[in-house]
Amino acid sequence: MTQMEYARKGVATEAMKIVASEENVPLDTVVAAVAEGTAVIPLNIHHTNCHPIGVGRIFKTKVNANLGRSVTHSGRGDELDKLNVAIKAGADFVMDLSVGDDIKAIRQGMLNASSKPLGTVPVYETISRLKGDIPQMDPSLLLQVIKEQAEQGVDFMTLHAGLLLNHIPLAMKRKMGIVSRGGAIMAEWMMENKSENPLYTKWDEVLDILSEHDVTVSLGDGLRPGCLADASDAAQFGELEVLGELVERCRKRSVQVMVEGPGHVPFNQIKMNMEREQQICKGAPFYVLGPVVTDIAPGYDHITSAIGATAAATYGASLLCYVTAAEHLGLPDAREVHEGVISYKIAAHAGDVARDLPGARVRDDEMSDARAAFDWEKQFSLALDPETAKTRWLKTRNNTDEAHCEDHCSMCGKEFCAVRTSRRIKNMSKKL
Amino acid sequence: MTQMEYARKGVATEAMKIVASEENVPLDTVVAAVAEGTAVIPLNIHHTNCHPIGVGRIFKTKVNANLGRSVTHSGRGDELDKLNVAIKAGADFVMDLSVGDDIKAIRQGMLNASSKPLGTVPVYETISRLKGDIPQMDPSLLLQVIKEQAEQGVDFMTLHAGLLLNHIPLAMKRKMGIVSRGGAIMAEWMMENKSENPLYTKWDEVLDILSEHDVTVSLGDGLRPGCLADASDAAQFGELEVLGELVERCRKRSVQVMVEGPGHVPFNQIKMNMEREQQICKGAPFYVLGPVVTDIAPGYDHITSAIGATAAATYGASLLCYVTAAEHLGLPDAREVHEGVISYKIAAHAGDVARDLPGARVRDDEMSDARAAFDWEKQFSLALDPETAKTRWLKTRNNTDEAHCEDHCSMCGKEFCAVRTSRRIKNMSKKL
Numbered sequence: 001m002t003q004m005e006y007a008r009k010g011v012a013t014e015a016m017k018i019v020a021s022e023e024n025v026p027l028d029t030v031v032a033a034v035a036e037g038t039a040v041i042p043l044n045i046h047h048t049n050c051h052p053i054g055v056g057r058i059f060k061t062k063v064n065a066n067l068g069r070s071v072t073h074s075g076r077g078d079e080l081d082k083l084n085v086a087i088k089a090g091a092d093f094v095m096d097l098s099v100g101d102d103i104k105a106i107r108q109g110m111l112n113a114s115s116k117p118l119g120t121v122p123v124y125e126t127i128s129r130l131k132g133d134i135p136q137m138d139p140s141l142l143l144q145v146i147k148e149q150a151e152q153g154v155d156f157m158t159l160h161a162g163l164l165l166n167h168i169p170l171a172m173k174r175k176m177g178i179v180s181r182g183g184a185i186m187a188e189w190m191m192e193n194k195s196e197n198p199l200y201t202k203w204d205e206v207l208d209i210l211s212e213h214d215v216t217v218s219l220g221d222g223l224r225p226g227c228l229a230d231a232s233d234a235a236q237f238g239e240l241e242v243l244g245e246l247v248e249r250c251r252k253r254s255v256q257v258m259v260e261g262p263g264h265v266p267f268n269q270i271k272m273n274m275e276r277e278q279q280i281c282k283g284a285p286f287y288v289l290g291p292v293v294t295d296i297a298p299g300y301d302h303i304t305s306a307i308g309a310t311a312a313a314t315y316g317a318s319l320l321c322y323v324t325a326a327e328h329l330g331l332p333d334a335r336e337v338h339e340g341v342i343s344y345k346i347a348a349h350a351g352d353v354a355r356d357l358p359g360a361r362v363r364d365d366e367m368s369d370a371r372a373a374f375d376w377e378k379q380f381s382l383a384l385d386p387e388t389a390k391t392r393w394l395k396t397r398n399n400t401d402e403a404h405c406e407d408h409c410s411m412c413g414k415e416f417c418a419v420r421t422s423r424r425i426k427n428m429s430k431k432l
Numbered sequence: 433m434t435q436m437e438y439a440r441k442g443v444a445t446e447a448m449k450i451v452a453s454e455e456n457v458p459l460d461t462v463v464a465a466v467a468e469g470t471a472v473i474p475l476n477i478h479h480t481n482c483h484p485i486g487v488g489r490i491f492k493t494k495v496n497a498n499l500g501r502s503v504t505h506s507g508r509g510d511e512l513d514k515l516n517v518a519i520k521a522g523a524d525f526v527m528d529l530s531v532g533d534d535i536k537a538i539r540q541g542m543l544n545a546s547s548k549p550l551g552t553v554p555v556y557e558t559i560s561r562l563k564g565d566i567p568q569m570d571p572s573l574l575l576q577v578i579k580e581q582a583e584q585g586v587d588f589m590t591l592h593a594g595l596l597l598n599h600i601p602l603a604m605k606r607k608m609g610i611v612s613r614g615g616a617i618m619a620e621w622m623m624e625n626k627s628e629n630p631l632y633t634k635w636d637e638v639l640d641i642l643s644e645h646d647v648t649v650s651l652g653d654g655l656r657p658g659c660l661a662d663a664s665d666a667a668q669f670g671e672l673e674v675l676g677e678l679v680e681r682c683r684k685r686s687v688q689v690m691v692e693g694p695g696h697v698p699f700n701q702i703k704m705n706m707e708r709e710q711q712i713c714k715g716a717p718f719y720v721l722g723p724v725v726t727d728i729a730p731g732y733d734h735i736t737s738a739i740g741a742t743a744a745a746t747y748g749a750s751l752l753c754y755v756t757a758a759e760h761l762g763l764p765d766a767r768e769v770h771e772g773v774i775s776y777k778i779a780a781h782a783g784d785v786a787r788d789l790p791g792a793r794v795r796d797d798e799m800s801d802a803r804a805a806f807d808w809e810k811q812f813s814l815a816l817d818p819e820t821a822k823t824r825w826l827k828t829r830n831n832t833d834e835a836h837c838e839d840h841c842s843m844c845g846k847e848f849c850a851v852r853t854s855r856r857i858k859n860m861s862k863k864l
Contacts, residue, residue: 070843070848071846071847071848099844099848100845124848127847127848131847132847134853168861172857172858175797175800175801175804176800176803176851177851177855177857178850178853178854178857179850179851179854181844181850181853183850184850184853184854184857187854187857188853188856191857191860191861192860226800226803226850226851227796227797227799227800227803228785228793228796228797228800229793229796229797230800266782266786266793267742267743267746267782267783267785267786268746268785268786268787268788293742293782293786294781294796295796295797295799296799296815297778297815297816297817298811298812298815298824298825299815299817299821299824300774300775300816300820303735303738303778304782306735306739307738307742307778307779307782310725311699311743325824326824326828327843328811328841328843329821329824329825329828329843330825330828330841331828342729343732345729346729346736346739349728350699350725350726350736350739351699353660353698353699353726354698354699354700354725355700361660361661364659364660364661364726364727364728365607365659365660365661365727367659367727367728368607368608368658368659368662368727369607371608371659371727371760372608372609379730379760380730383728383729383730383731384728385729385731388732389730389731389761392730392757392758392762393761393762395762396758396761396762396763397762409761409762411502411758411759411762412502412531413502413532414503415503415563415564416502416531416556416559416613416617418610418612418613418616419609419611419658421566421610421613421617421619421620422603422608422610422616422619423609425600425604425610425620425623428620428623428624429600429601429623
């Protein structure tokens with residue numbers, strides 16, 4: 001039985017209890033949200049070492065880190081290193097997007113090493129087995145790979161089932177066409193075989209497999225915009241309508257489902273995009289990639305996209321897929337994975353504060369109290385990245401005669417420390 | 433005569449012509465905006481090697497980089513290096529916030545080296561001359577310093593003239609009190625001397641000096657919130673009302689004026705803050721510091737604040753003061769200055785795109801065309817930081833056999849490159 005089936009029978013599973021406790025949300029509320037599909041707990045029944053994480057607007061916004069080798073780059077060891085870096089930095093989910101050889105072993109290594117739910121895009125392994133020959137893909141092979149991955153313990157799968165033949169001409173009018181790797185694969189197969197999307201036509205068979213292992217569907221946005229100019233266009237929103245239909249089909253089968261979204265979106269269009277998805281997909285958790293809010297900053301897309309992700313989290317997203325500084329240039333190294341996750345923890349948290357999620361600002365307030373009290377160790381312990389904060393602070397102090405002063409920082413120096421001055425003013429105020 | 437006086441007589445100065453040409457805004461529009469005060473061109477008549485830059489909502493959003501030594505850190509050489517780094521990265525304005533000894537010489541070095549307008553906070557030099565003894569400051573010394581700096585060629589000055597005695601009890605109720613260095617100095621002086629803010633009481637004398645040299649006022653927000661909990665409170669908005677009054681007094685004297693703003697603000701309060709300032713200060717250009725949208729990420733405040741700055745630029749700010757990764761921990765080094773400026777160029781540009789400033793998206797569209805064409809050199813030339821982008825790209829390529837392939841990148845590799853696949857689909861589409 002899936003978490004959704006249990007919930008619909010009114011049964012609170014161990015996973016729901018853990019999520020309710022960690023999120024400080026009443027258990028009844030969690031059960032009801034999983035039952036109606038506004039929250040999901042991606043947790044394959046075979047992934048027994050996995051800690052359950054809730055995704056939905058009643059919970060804190062979550063962060064996913066994409067990992068995985070390309071054909072010519074990296075391998076199992078590197079990806080395991082990056083997995084550990086991502087989890088240590090606070091990633092709530094990880095995806096293995098490997099292509100090329102050795103995919104199953106890489107994934108098994110990640111499943112063994114990860115206490116966090118793991119996602120995949122099964123068509124990557126399918127096409128990798130065919131050495132990249134997309135037109136030759138037999139749909140039954142794709143279903144076979146989905147089944148094997150489900151049996152292996154994958155917690156959620158991106159399936160580009162909403163991209164249909166009639167959307168492709170719309171996407172070809174764009175500047176960037178199709179930039180989703182999975183979407184481009186499905187579209188080429190459809191064009192070459194003059195056939196409708198096999199994930200769409202065989203959706204019930206797909207759901208049979210997923211239901212058996214409680215794999216959560218992540219409906220891929222194969223037509224997500226790849227640049228600002230393509231955002232919010234007919235191709236994107238045409239696919240979104242089909243995703244809304246597929247959400248309903250998942251829910252009828254009690255298969256948990258979330259929906260993926262853009263990508264590249266001007267800052268002023270993000271709110272509308274979030275609201276539109278929530279409406280069309282009837283509150284299914286929205287899982288967004290960025291979005292980046294400008295195309296002109298390669299090398300800094302962890303920042304361009306953390307800006308968009310904050311707006312997304314504020315207005316409707318529940319899960320943020322990080323974008324790293326390597327985006328558009330290469331695969332991220334471990335340092336870039338770390339910075340990417342931290343950038344997205346910032347976005348997720350800033351969004352939770354902005355949408356007034358109960359308790360979200362408590363940690364900020366504790367930090368402010370620690371700052372006012374010059375309690376540096378407390379500040380570091382409250383920081384999203386304690387090591388980086390403390391190292392940077394020590395760097396300044398070790399170079400100066402301020403090394404033993406605790407009651408100011410080197411930004412202004414002791415005589416010019418506003419917090420010190422403000423304290424003196426407060427003492428004077430009390431005497432008045 | 434000030435730029436504003438010329439504009440009010442209908443005279444288009446050389447500076448206005450340069451700004452109109454570079455911003456691609458009709459000269460009449462520039463003259464009218466400077467005349468009414470919705471745009472300013474900070475340009476001291478003595479700063480003859482300075483290139484004029486326009487600030488206002490009719491222009492592109494601008495970026496300021498704060499520089500300057502603390503009592504124990506850095507000196508003239510370091511600060512000149514950082515100035516060059518900031519300008520190379522694209523800073524439109526720089527401020528010298530030095531305290532301690534040698535301030536005049538540091539500033540002169542910056543004025544000589546900088547083609548960009550330079551700002552200061554005169555009370556810093558005043559208190560530095562008094563070795564930090566705030567209560568002993570004679571208001572006439574503050575005016576003397578303002579006069580000397582104006583004669584030296586400073587283009588704009590932050591003056592905390594709106595913080596009044598009756599605001600101080602409001603600020604003392606806060607978690608963080610007063611975190612503005614200049615604001616805290618003024619408040620302590622006022623409390624110790626039981627006197628109203630001398631910048632406020634002597635405002636006409638201040639304007640006499642500034643008017644003579646066409647120094648632009650930047651009305652300091654001495655009560656800007658120093659944490660999320662203090663944002664949008666009675667202290668902040670009480671001071672803002674006075675700033676609105678001071679804007680009118682500047683305009684009556686034809687002294688150019690902009691208004692400074694927060695600071696630390698939850699993401700969902702930024703729009704309201706921008707609109708409120710624009711209304712109370714009658715369209716005076718809003719110059720904001722960040723704002724940071726969460727307090728829990730020391731070491732990453734260039735990111736927490738670029739998020740807020742994008743929203744600020746979208747909803748009403750005209751000039752963004754960067755916050756660097758060193759914020760709350762120390763003074764920035766050259767690398768942090770560079771990353772800070774780039775983060776803010778991102779925020780300024782993303783805001784310009786979001787508010788549909790005419791032509792803002794052209795560079796994004798050219799980048800997208802270059803990406804679709806695999807024109808890597810064009811991509812780098814369009815990037816906000818070409819060196820970083822190219823270095824990162826080469827790092828991937830030099831390590832692989834893909835080094836000589838131009839038509840894909842290492843993110844997906846050749847077989848899995850969505851842009852390549854999308855191209856094949858486009859070719860098929862054409863044949864149908």
